[in-house]
Amino acid sequence: MIRNARATFGLAVLASLYVMHAAPVRADEPVAITITIKDRQFEPAEVHAPAGKPIALSVKNLDSIAAEFESEALHVEKVVPPGREAVVRVRPLEPGRYNFFDDFHRATQGVLIVP
Amino acid sequence: MLPSLIIVFREVFEAGLIIGIVMAVTAGVAGRRLWVAGGVAAGVLGACIVALFAGGLSQLFHGSGQELFNASILGFAVVMLGWHNVWMARHGRELAAELRAAGQAVVEGSKSLAALAIVVAIAVLREGSEVVLFLYGVAAAEGGASGSMLVGGVIGLALGALVCFLTYLGLVTIPTRYLFAVTSTLIALLAAGMAAQAIAFLQQADILTALDQTVWDTSWILRDGSFLGRALHTLIGYVDQPTAMQLIVYAATLAIIALLMKVFAVPHQERPRAPGLAG
Numbered sequence: 001m002i003r004n005a006r007a008t009f010g011l012a013v014l015a016s017l018y019v020m021h022a023a024p025v026r027a028d029e030p031v032a033i034t035i036t037i038k039d040r041q042f043e044p045a046e047v048h049a050p051a052g053k054p055i056a057l058s059v060k061n062l063d064s065i066a067a068e069f070e071s072e073a074l075h076v077e078k079v080v081p082p083g084r085e086a087v088v089r090v091r092p093l094e095p096g097r098y099n100f101f102d103d104f105h106r107a108t109q110g111v112l113i114v115p
Numbered sequence: 116m117l118p119s120l121i122i123v124f125r126e127v128f129e130a131g132l133i134i135g136i137v138m139a140v141t142a143g144v145a146g147r148r149l150w151v152a153g154g155v156a157a158g159v160l161g162a163c164i165v166a167l168f169a170g171g172l173s174q175l176f177h178g179s180g181q182e183l184f185n186a187s188i189l190g191f192a193v194v195m196l197g198w199h200n201v202w203m204a205r206h207g208r209e210l211a212a213e214l215r216a217a218g219q220a221v222v223e224g225s226k227s228l229a230a231l232a233i234v235v236a237i238a239v240l241r242e243g244s245e246v247v248l249f250l251y252g253v254a255a256a257e258g259g260a261s262g263s264m265l266v267g268g269v270i271g272l273a274l275g276a277l278v279c280f281l282t283y284l285g286l287v288t289i290p291t292r293y294l295f296a297v298t299s300t301l302i303a304l305l306a307a308g309m310a311a312q313a314i315a316f317l318q319q320a321d322i323l324t325a326l327d328q329t330v331w332d333t334s335w336i337l338r339d340g341s342f343l344g345r346a347l348h349t350l351i352g353y354v355d356q357p358t359a360m361q362l363i364v365y366a367a368t369l370a371i372i373a374l375l376m377k378v379f380a381v382p383h384q385e386r387p388r389a390p391g392l393a394g
Contacts, residue, residue: 010194030321054324054327056321064255065252065255065256066169066248066249066251066252068245068248068249072338072339072340075315075319075354075356076319077319078181078182078319079169079173079181079244079245079248080173081169081170081173081248082170083170084170084173084174085178086173086178086181087178087321088319088320089318089319089320089321089324091318091327091328091329091358092327092328103122103245104122104248104249104252105118106118106122
């Protein structure tokens with residue numbers, strides 16, 4: 001019966017969601033980094049973070065236009081409405097340079113350096 | 116004009132791929148154009164609303180509102196896609212052929228179309244909200260260049276529609292014999308990719324932190340930010356640096372859909388053997 005099929009399917013989805021939700025507590029306290037967007041520039045445009053630790057990247061948009069904070073290398077993508085602050089969590093990183101940019105205004109660029 | 120064109124096109128072409136697939140999957144089912152158009156319209160309306168409330172949304176749930184919203188609608192799309200596959204497995208290709216022959220939208224057929232229309236609406240809403248925010252910012256900013264920027268945006272939209280059309284054309288050339296298996300596989304992969312994407316949002320929002328280590332890095336082969344990378348990202352869920360949790364959820368989604376399709380497949384019915392998930 002279609003009703004049973006849907007119920008079972010829904011149950012399977014709920015079960016999966018529960019398993020994912022009951023995830024273990026994080027072990028590492030994230031490193032906090034703050035970046036502001038002003039006059040369509042990142043300030044600072046170059047930030048540093050240690051390797052192997054998760055990062056809490058806070059982006060404050062001081063302009064009057066929405067920005068989209070994005071980084072392919074960091075696998076992060078978040079719209080920051082004007083006047084708001086967005087926090088994204090970055091997974092622990094290997095040493096390297098990780099570029100980020102405003103997807104709505106590609107000229108706005110910055111880099112996260114992990115020594 | 117060019118930056119605006121590229122930005123809008125990049126957002127829109129992923130939705131274009133999904134719409135193209137849905138149109139191909141429902142080829143021959145009467146009334147499907149209306150359903151898909153309805154999905155697109157609902158998505159556009161939703162995108163405007165989301166863009167309007169972007170500020171408030173971003174502050175909800177300790178700043179994780181946006182990610183939670185994205186993960187939720189993606190999750191809902193996954194359920195819709197999975198349900199569609201199970202429904203198709205249950206009713207079999209025979210009914211689909213009957214629908215085509217009769218040229219009528221049977222109530223049962225409408226349910227499946229509704230599920231796919233919802234998926235279309237979600238895809239359009241997700242990409243569309245960013246386009247709306249971007250274009251609004253352009254219009255509100257320095258007045259001089261905004262005219263050409265908006266034109267660029269419109270052209271980007273048109274190119275996205277072209278991608279949709281080409282995807283559709285490419286898929287409907289597949290011989291009917293294989294169509295069921297191919298479309299079931301495409302839908303399942305679409306669902307698995309969306310599920311993994313939902314996980315990425317939850318990890319970004321610090322809601323889900325387990326198993327966040329990067330399992331492999333294929334960015335030297337294909338960056339997921341490139342155009343081909345994005346196409347594969349939408350179609351099969353390609354990510355160049357997947358986390359363990361993303362891989363597990365991806366595999367689990369495929370497994371659950373395959374299992375449910377098998378469990379609810381048409382029983383005791385003589386069917387010509389065909390390759391594919393339900394086989």
